[in-house]
Amino acid sequence: MSDKGKNLVVIPIGPQHPSLDEPGCFTITLEGEKVVNAIIGVGYNHRGLEKACESRNYYQDLYIIERVCGICSHTHSTAFCMAVEELAGLTVPPRAEYIRVIVAELERLHSHLLWLGIACHEIGYDTMFMYTWRNREKVLDILAAIGGNRVNYGVNTFGGVRRDFDGTISSAILKTADALEDEIKHYLDIATTETTLMSRLVGIGRLSREDVIKFGAVGPVARAAGIMDDIRVVEPYGAYKEIEVHAVTDTRADVYGRTVVRILEMLESLNIIRYCIKNLPDGIIAVKAPRRVPAGEVIIRVEAPRGEDIHYVRANGTDMPDRVRVRAPSEANWHGMKHMLEGGYLADVPITIAAIDPCYSCTDRAVVIRSGNDTEVMDWMGLREYSINWYKKQGVDISSLKL
């Protein structure tokens, strides 16, 4: 049956659209209200971070890597610090490890509250959006008191943390945790019993267990399909080696499952924060780190609010890294998006996109453009020669630049 018999409408969602916080272009082909084809276009937020890291020293790179994302900034900076500490052979003092965990769990809390608000806004439930963001403000106040800023709190440094906190902040954290626990249990109650919400979330954006393994999804998307891939449990790092984390899985494998997983993870984060504050060890908060990091390469995995975050750092003995590669969790979750969107309705497109909790700034690392079938593998010097010759043809001579 040819396409001429059907009425196919192509609708662009993006790059500017009220449902997207960041630019991304989704070209949806509709038949009536059903989605028959979806083309995912990301890459509008590419900033050249990895290249910028190569020409700055490690202390400058710490802040560049922290600003890969605004919401999961602490996990990126933790991973980078862990990478440099591993290369330099440093042992982080236990008090610093615990402080890092406390800030990481607070970040998970504020990230999931933000996600809950955005998801409710996408389905038109603005009241929950306002309530969750009001509660998020309490968490941001605590983070501002610990780190000095509401987002991008620069708590980490190589060899430990930069800031300590005393009894007043600890008691403020415990008070906020108690207030938030009641609110989050109330949200769980609403999410599991409100008909209008459930009718928009149940059965939407299904990604079964086999599909999750095929497309390589991570984080709450994978946990909602029953796969335990929480790095805090699978390969504990830092203070997680001593803390028992009860990671949450669900079997529903749709948007509703992801919602329930995230709300339960928030409750677990509150428990971890309380445990850490009760058992906070005494001692120094940082050891001295060298300026020149010894040569080597290291891969570090941490659990960001969105999933598994991988950092690769290659050092060559100077005070600037040779190569930094950041594989943010959102990058892994996009591959299954086409499968999730097709077969659904237009009204489900915004919530399906929002359910993987996409962070477009985290995602845009490199763009692969394949034209034709001939491929060639070049090494670093060959690539440099190729680009110098290309620019010479345009009349620009850059062979004298030292990179």
Added chain:
Amino acid sequence: MAKIGAGKITVEAIKNLFHKPATMKYLGKGTAKIEIKYRGRIQYDPANCINCLLCMRDCPTGALQIINKGTKETREMKAVLNIGHCIFCCQCVDSCPKKCLTYSQDIDFARTNKADLTVEL
């Protein structure tokens, strides 16, 4: 587990009708307060500065500039900060070996002229 139904949030919505709104007015004449350790504008003490330029080397954006107006023996130090480029990470505060730089809680930086964003500390 509670019964499934629509409009579960009704009780809380009606209760909120009689509470004060959660919106805080902004600083100038309002009730929002700044935490003690909030990272604001950098402050500079020229008396202890030894012109090592470690702060400039570690600044991620190159916003800070230390200028020696005098000679190597009699130093007259001046610091110039481009607030538009500064990301308020305070790495310069940590890197300074003589602790000449500290941070305050001043965060009101909006100006109408781009040239006004380069201030002397």
Added chain:
Amino acid sequence: MLVFLEMLRKTLIFPGFLFMFIYGFLLQFLDRKIYARMQNRVGPPWYQPLADILKLIGKKVIIPEDADAKMFRIMPIVSFSAVACAFLYVPVFGMHAVFSFSGDIVIVLYLLAIPPLALFLAGWYSRNVYATIGASRVLTQMFVYEVPLFISLLAPTILAGTWSISEMTAYYMAHPLYALINIPAMFTALIAFQCKLERAPFDSPAAETEIVSGPLVEYGGRLLAFFIMASNCELVLLVSLFSAIFLPFMTGMVWVDLLLYFAKTLVTLSLMILLRTTMARLDINHIVSFCWKRLAPVALGQVILNLLIRGVL
């Protein structure tokens, strides 16, 4: 001559068009303010709806190249004039509307069917993908709520034995207990009004996060101002209709009736705001199944009940 001037005063000023505009602004302000306070926010100041309309009137009108310019310009005026004309037949206070005759409830319902059709044509003639999808959703929603709406508004007329809104109000005022029989129709009418005004949970045609304000996506300037005024006035019209048909408590004294009218319309408005605050937006397929499976049977049941009681009386 005096009668003519009196008629002109009633039509244009009170309880006619000027009253409808001002009360429309007031109701929109209360709607937004109470909605915001329920969400723990501050909400807009009292002059916000007026300021919005004045701002829009001052803006430039841009008509897309592919759009049909004549129809693009006519649709807001058609929508607004239909609502304004229908308002003249609804008794604002007391038992008499500005004009009333036997059969005027049918005229009001027909005039009320024009705004969604104007919205559909506005979206269709805009030649924009989002507008077309929004327009088709408007029409789909109109097909499903028209039946429960008509039935639940006509069921009380069967009991009253008259097809004029003013006479129906007089009948129910004389026999107030009969108004209790119409309670199921009251609920279906309230939900059907929420559908008609395209407010949450039935605002799928103008879903901001999916199709960027639906059929009105290309509208701006004074044309959009007319559509917004039409929406405000439709709100006034529907709450007045609701309180005239289902809440017929009156005393006969002019000033007390006016206050009662305000009280009744504000109570109706509060129920609609509560519906808007506490529910998420429903999918268009769910709206269709909800209206056919839940609303229409209840409305039909009310008609049968009223027929039986009329036969007994």
